[in-house]
Amino acid sequence: MxxxxxxxxxxxxxxxxxxxxxxxxxxxxxxxxxxxxxxxxxxxxxxxxxxxxxxxxxxxxxxxxxxxxxxxxxxxxxxxxxxxxxxxxxxxxxxxxxxxxxxxxxxxxxxxxxxxxxxxxxxxxxxxxxxxxxxxxxxxxxxxxxxxxxxxxxxxxxxxxxxxxxxxxxxxxxxxxxxxxxxxxxxxETHWPELEALICVVSDEKKGTSSTEGMQHTVNTSPLLQHRIKEVVPVRMAEMKKAIHERDFQTFAALTMKDSNQFHAVCLDTYPPIFYLNDTSRAIMKIVHEYNATSPDGKLKAAYTYDAGPNAVIYAPKENMREIIQLIAHYFPGSADNYFVDPYKLFTSTQDLVSDFKPAGHAAFNENSIPVFPAGSVSRLLHTKTDDGPRxxxxxxxxxxxxxxxxxxxx
Amino acid sequence: MxxxxxxxxxxxxxxxxxxxxxxxxxxxxxxxxxxxxxxxxxxxxxxxxxxxxxxxxxxxxxxxxxxxxxxxxxxxxxxxxxxxxxxxxxxxxxxxxxxxxxxxxxxxxxxxxxxxxxxxxxxxxxxxxxxxxxxxxxxxxxxxxxxxxxxxxxxxxxxxxxxxxxxxxxxxxxxxxxxxxxxxxxxxETHWPELEALICVVSDEKKGTSSTEGMQHTVNTSPLLQHRIKEVVPVRMAEMKKAIHERDFQTFAALTMKDSNQFHAVCLDTYPPIFYLNDTSRAIMKIVHEYNATSPDGKLKAAYTYDAGPNAVIYAPKENMREIIQLIAHYFPGSADNYFVDPYKLFTSTQDLVSDFKPAGHAAFNENSIPVFPAGSVSRLLHTKTDDGPRxxxxxxxxxxxxxxxxxxxx
CATH class of the missing domain: 3.30.230.10 (Ribosomal Protein S5; domain 2)
Structure with missing residues (x-):
């Protein structure tokens, strides 16, 4: 054996x-x-x-x-x-x-x-x-x-x-x-070790369409998908590879968000339409845009992406991760003990996690751009990073x- | 004077x-x-x-x-x-x-x-x-x-x-x-007087992007919009005119829903993205698709469309309007006296309105395809129809x- x-x-x-x-x-x-x-x-x-x-x-x-x-x-x-x-x-x-x-x-x-x-x-x-x-x-x-x-x-x-x-x-x-x-x-992974990620597990009652099934509906019915395939993705692939090689977070972030949005756009253009994003998902997108738009030096500090479900993955350089986690934890408070998983020990206590949420130096940050969501709307926050292959x-x-x-x- | x-x-x-x-x-x-x-x-x-x-x-x-x-x-x-x-x-x-x-x-x-x-x-x-x-x-x-x-x-x-x-x-x-x-x-309007509409006013806390501002963001940033403009709309305009001339509700309904969805898809493909649909809007879409998918003769019985906001307008032939109103009133109950406005007196009382919601003959209709929403999620239901121009x-x-x-x- x-x-x-x-x-x-x-x-x-x-x-x-x-x-x-x-x-x-x-x-x-x-x-x-x-x-x-x-x-x-x-x-x-x-x-x-x-x-x-x-x-x-x-x-x-x-x-x-x-x-x-x-x-x-x-x-x-x-x-x-x-x-x-x-x-x-x-x-x-x-x-x-x-x-x-x-x-x-x-x-x-x-x-x-x-x-x-x-x-x-x-x-x-x-x-x-x-x-x-x-x-x-x-x-x-x-x-x-x-x-x-x-x-x-x-x-x-x-x-x-x-x-x-x-x-x-x-x-x-x-x-x-x-x-x-x-x-x-x-x-x-050693090329850009500063790139980290925060997974926001979004609660959703609905069971979404499986991706296997959903994607073929899109292939068969979305007039916009063909344009995405032929014209948009080839250009974005080249730009994204270049951004990664140059560790250019500005291009990486903008492309990541645009491509996530376009994927969900072609889902909506499918007939009957497929939805994966819910109100919580969209509020996370909105607060990430507010955070980026008010960045002191005008640079993007975080990028969301969504697969075939409501969960957000937020990519960001290590240096921004602490305030991103505080931001999400404030607007989407947890309702369970295992809410926040952080092997990197960015916070010393739950108190520390929710002590402040306004990103420093973001003078124009609008606190009311989204409401504080009911506890548990985001059930888990997992702090992770880019890392190695199979072991x-x-x-x-x-x-x-x-x-x-x-x-x-x-x- | x-x-x-x-x-x-x-x-x-x-x-x-x-x-x-x-x-x-x-x-x-x-x-x-x-x-x-x-x-x-x-x-x-x-x-x-x-x-x-x-x-x-x-x-x-x-x-x-x-x-x-x-x-x-x-x-x-x-x-x-x-x-x-x-x-x-x-x-x-x-x-x-x-x-x-x-x-x-x-x-x-x-x-x-x-x-x-x-x-x-x-x-x-x-x-x-x-x-x-x-x-x-x-x-x-x-x-x-x-x-x-x-x-x-x-x-x-x-x-x-x-x-x-x-x-x-x-x-x-x-x-x-x-x-x-x-x-x-x-x-x-006299060509197709049977075509009626139900306006579902959807409550929303967020103030959406104005359409004047939003559409130019889409023009400037959405790669998919150009394909819609050049390839999709010209074909759909011709098909829609034909459907109207022939009072062909099947084509009218499918095109109406597809075009509403594609409009919201290009909004999502805008950068930063624009959202007008919320969870209530999308649940209305879902229940309309469930209603259509379970239609006894396999024909479409209703078509939703959404402008630059969360409100649904459901177009349907007069003969289906009673069960459509019952369906919406069941899943999206009102919270105010002026919830339902019906100049055509389809119902004799509020009791009558909520007495039954399962569309007759829709054997496969899944009651649990969406949950019953909190009262007031849809604040008004207005029953109307195609009619004349300025008076x-x-x-x-x-x-x-x-x-x-x-x-x-x-x-």
Missing amino acids: KTVTCTAPVNIAVIKYWGKRDTGLILPTNDSLSVTLSQDILHSKTTISAAKEYSHDRLWLNGKEEDITKNKRMHNCFRETRALRQQLEQDAAQRGETLEPLSSYHVHVCSENNFPTAAGLASSASGLAALVFTLAKLFDLTNNMSELSRIARQGSGSACRSLFGGFVAWEMGSKDDGSDSLAVQVAP VLGQEESLLNEQGLPKRVSA | KTVTCTAPVNIAVIKYWGKRDTGLILPTNDSLSVTLSQDILHSKTTISAAKEYSHDRLWLNGKEEDITKNKRMHNCFRETRALRQQLEQDAAQRGETLEPLSSYHVHVCSENNFPTAAGLASSASGLAALVFTLAKLFDLTNNMSELSRIARQGSGSACRSLFGGFVAWEMGSKDDGSDSLAVQVAP VLGQEESLLNEQGLPKRVSA
Whole structure:
């Protein structure tokens, strides 16, 4: 029995992916670009073991066994990585060497997110990235990360971007077989370590449209999407890469907000329309614009972005993060003890967190530009930053016991 | 002293006007098309008197005197109509006749809306249309309504559409001087009298961006607007005119909703973004889609549209209006006595209004697709219909007394 355990990070796009040109192979209608967030706060953790004795593939997700055969997208990842392992085994045989025939073994997969799926944070990206990365380690694949990203892409489109740390582009490619649709690292996390993020988990009663379903409605019905794909995104991708290379937060911030807004605009242009932003989301956008508009030197100090849900992710340089957190905590007070998660210890106490909210030097800041929202409108605030790609953990971190069964099973 | 009193209606666009190519002359970036709503429910009423004795032009708006010289847009309307009157006077003189030199008299203008401006219903369109129409009657102008619409346009863009009843197109024109940017009637109100409307006045704490300011932000910053202007609207205008001519509610409804959504999409694509829809607005959209999606014969039964504010206008054939009102009154209950205004007496009592809300025959209707909103989220429901253009009233309706001063002045 061979067992490997790895984690993979969440990524939040600043140039958005929305629309597939091939739904089977998961080939997108445009390039996208994301920032990888620290696994210290959010990650998917996956243990996979392969053993001759296993009678069939088994899968436990967040402590519950699921039918692995019904998960077509996961199946794609197994098929592709097993084929690569098989090739390695054949190559070895031709050299007269012997590799353990792992490609023919059944596997047990156990995967957990360290954040509730219900939080609405993209868990499929980190989950599928962890799966593919762990399979690659299990099988000792020699392929580079971009080659693996092609496989992860077939599990969940944006998963391909979670195989790298830092700043990652998913190049849409042009080939019908998808062989050139893969992720590349634009810059590593060490290039711009000052870039931090605040995740605002926004409460919402409505269950939104799934992104898989939503994006194809947009492809099929939005007249504006085609213009976005053809004219807008190519220009923005080039500008965004340049901004990242130059650590130019002004361009990065403006493009991030514009692209988030355009993504939600094409959702609204879909018929019937798709909404992900609610009144809380929009108030966060408004207070970020007020904060930026009153900045003492006229420069942007923060940038919001929203995926297919009401949660805000606010990117900002480290030096602004303290006042951004105070601002959000003031207008969107928490209602639970675990409201604020800050591994970087910016505040010494909850008192400290809410002691003041007016950003220093913002003379024209209008306190009444939005009201103070009911407690719990934002349920969690998670302080994080750009960080590294998937990690291999030690055996002591395994989610499976020596029999290849989950150490923890939920009721 | 000569005195004339007229009313002009509100119009609600189904193909939206958003963006000027010339802000001085008020020339739009695209054609638009609207439905004129009944003056029985909503109108602007204007009395204008002209007298040799008046020392200067005076203006009372909703009972308060305003400085007429500061209102540039109104000034455009005075200048243009006085010039036309002067021409008539000169032509008469050349024929050896004498017309009273009204063009040289000062005027007193008194105007009121029969609905609160605060309700967020487009009052500038009806107000400026009433002004221009009343001036035309006062001056005995012989110009046709489209020619007058060119003048009203310079007071407030969409005012040009309020000079006609029924279905009205504002053709953007192509000339720099704006001489071909005017309104034409696509069909009179008698063509499709079954088309009714329900105005849902949505409560909102925020003061939205004014449309004058907002649309130029969109022109200057939205990459998607240009595509809408060039590619989308021309096609939709042709389809909408055809739908109206054929009384084809299916096409009319789908286009109306799509165009409202696209207008709000380009607002969101503006930088910084502009929002007019709030959670209540979006819940109304959702329940209309649920109502349509579960229609027994698969046909659309209602269409929403939203201008630069959170209020919904729901267009529907007369036969569906009773269940639409019940639906809205159930999910968005009123909190005041004047909640429901219905000159057509569809319900015998408030009890009758809220007795049932499930649309008959809609087997798959999901009652929980939206929650019941807090009372007062929709403050007013006004039942109205497509109706006629400006009306000339009798002298007994004058807002000015024999001294040319307002009969009513507010504190």
